[in-house]
Amino acid sequence: MTSMDVIVSLCKRRGFVFQSSEIYGGTGSCWDFGPLGVELKNNIKRVWWRDFVQERADMVGLDASILMHASVWKASGHVEQFTDPMVDCRECKHRFRADQIDEVPWLHFCPATKGNKFTIPAGEPCKHCGVTRTLCPDCGKGELTPPRQFNLMFKTFMGPVEEDAAVTYLRPETAQGIFVNFDNVLQSMRLKLPFGIAQIGKAFRNEITPGNFIFRVRELEQMEIEFFVNPHDQVDGRPADEDWHDRWIADAQAWYVRYGLDPAHLKLKEHGKDELSHYSKRTVDVLYHFPIGWSELMGIANRTDYDLKQHSKFSGKSLTYFDEERKEHIVPFVVEPSFGVDRAFLAFMLDAYREEEVRGEKRVVLRLHRELAPIKIAVLPLLKKRPEIVATAHGLRGRLSRQWRCVYDDTAAIGRLYRRQDEVGTPYCVTVDVKTVGDREKGEAGDQMVTIRERDSMEQIRVPMADLEAIFGRLMGETAWPEVAAAYPRAEG
Ligand code: GAP
Secondary structure: OOOHHHHHHHHHHOOOEEEOOHHHOOOOOOEEEOHHHHHHHHHHHHHHHHHHHHOOOOEEEEOOOOEOOHHHHHHOOHHHHOEEEEEEEOOOOOEEEHHHHHHOOEEEEEHHHOOEEEEEOOOOOOOOOOOOOOOOOOOOOOOEOOOEEEEOOOEEEOOOOOOHHHEEEEOOOOHHHHHHOHHHHHHHHOOOOOEEEEEEEEEEOOOOOOEOOOOEOOEEEEEEEEEEEOOOOEEOOEEHHHHHHHHHHHHHHHHHHHOOOOHHHEEEEEOOOOOOOOOOOEEEEEEEEEOOEEEEEEEEEEEEOHHHHHHHHHHOOOOOEEEOOOOEEEOOEEEEEEEEHHHHHHHHHHHHEEEEEEOOEEEEEEOOOOOOOOOOEEEEEOOOOOHHHHHHHHHHHHHHHOOOOEEEOOOOOHHHHHHHHHHOOOOEEEEEOHHHHEEOOOOEEOOOEEEEEEOOOOOEEEEEHHHHHHHHHHHHOOOOHHHHHOOOOEOOO
C-alpha cells in the first residue's frame, strides 16, 4: 500500500499541496493546494457537479454563504452538540481527544529500567513493567484533566463590535445553508418531491487532534446533497426515505469507483445506535483503506425531518411541502450524501500512485482518471535547439489549450520529460520532432505528423497534427486508447 509519506512528498515536490503559511512554520492542519492540486480539486468538483447536478432532472444547485445567522446553529443543534470530549496535559498543556488518546503512541519513563524513556505503540502496555498509559502520551509526565466537552465550531463576530450579540460561527457543514433555503428553492423552482439540493463549499472545524495530512483539516471542503423525500411514499413496500438511502449508498460508492478507486479499497460501516448523530435515523459511512487504516471517506445519513422542523421552530416560518395527492402539508425527510473534497483528493491520489520498473529503471506514475488529471496534455519538443520544432510545439499547446489544460516543457531530455508527466498523471504527451517540421536548409519538407504517447501503456502513435483536436476529443470522451490507437501507425519509443 502507498504510504502517506510518499504522497505527502510527491504533493509538495510536484506542486499539489503545500503546508499553509509554511514560511512562518505552518498553520496546524491547514493546507494550500498548489498549481496542480487546484486543478485536481477543481476536476473532482466539476465531475461531481456534472454527475449529480447537471445530469439529473431531480437536482438543483445552491451556493449559500458561509456566515449565517447565529440562530441557525442553535436550531441545528451544533451549539449544544457539535462537541468532542477533550483532555489537557497539566504539564505540557497539549490537548487530546479523550476518545482517541489511546490511538497514538505514548512516551513512557519505565521504572523497571531505571527510568529509561520508551515510545510505546498505541494501546500497548510497556514490555518491561507491564503498565498501560495513564499520563500524557506526548511528555510522559503530566497528569491529564478530566474530559471536558469542546465545541468544534470556529466562533467569530459579525460587525464592528466584539460583543455576545454579535457572535456567529464559520459553518461546520454546508448542509444548513440548504435547509434554511428549502422554501426559497422550492417556491422559485416549483419542485416536486423527491428532489435534491446540492452544494459545494468550505466548512470549518476546530479539530482537537487534526493531522494525517489532508485527512483531517480545520478548513475543509464538502460536496453535499440534501435529498428531500415524502415520508408517506412507499417504494416496494418500504418507506421512500429508506429506499432512497440505500440508493444513495450504492450511487456514492459507484461514483468513487468510476473515477478510479479500487472497489476492494472501499467498504461500508453502519453506525451503531450509540454513534448516531442527534439528527440521524440511520447513517452509513463509506470507508476507504487509507494508510492510517480503514477510515471515513464520506457519510450518507437519513436526517429525517429533524432539520426542517428545528428551523421551522426557531424561525417561526413554515418549512413544509404540499402533497397534492393526499391534500396535506408534510415536512419532507432528508437523505444526505456528504462527500469530503479533501478526503476524495487524498484517496484518488493514493489509489492512482504506482511505482513500476521500466527497462531496469523506476517509473513513478499517477494513474489518475483522465477527467481528474490536472494536466491533460503535455506538448514536448524533441530538440529545443531547433526553432521550428519549438515554435510548432508552442503553437500546438496554444491550440489544444482552448479545450484542455495543456503544458509545454523543454527543460530536459525527452525521457525525463515523459517521467515528469507520468509522475503528475498527465494521460497524453505530444512530441514534435525533426520529421514533423523537416529541414528547410536541406530542402526537406516536414510530414506534419506528431507522436502521441499514452501514460499507462506508454504506447506511441504517429498522427497528423491537423487531427489532434478530433483525436483528443475522442480520448477525453468515452473512446478508449486501444480503439483510437488502432487507426494509426505505431511510433517507436
Ligand atoms: N453534513 C454532514 C456532515 O458534515 P460529517 O461526517 O461530519 O457529516 C462529512 O462530514 C464528510 O466531510 C466526511 O465524511 C469527510 O469526508 C468530510 N470531513 C469532515 N470533517 C473533516 C475534516 N476535519 N477534514 C477533512 N474532511 C472532513
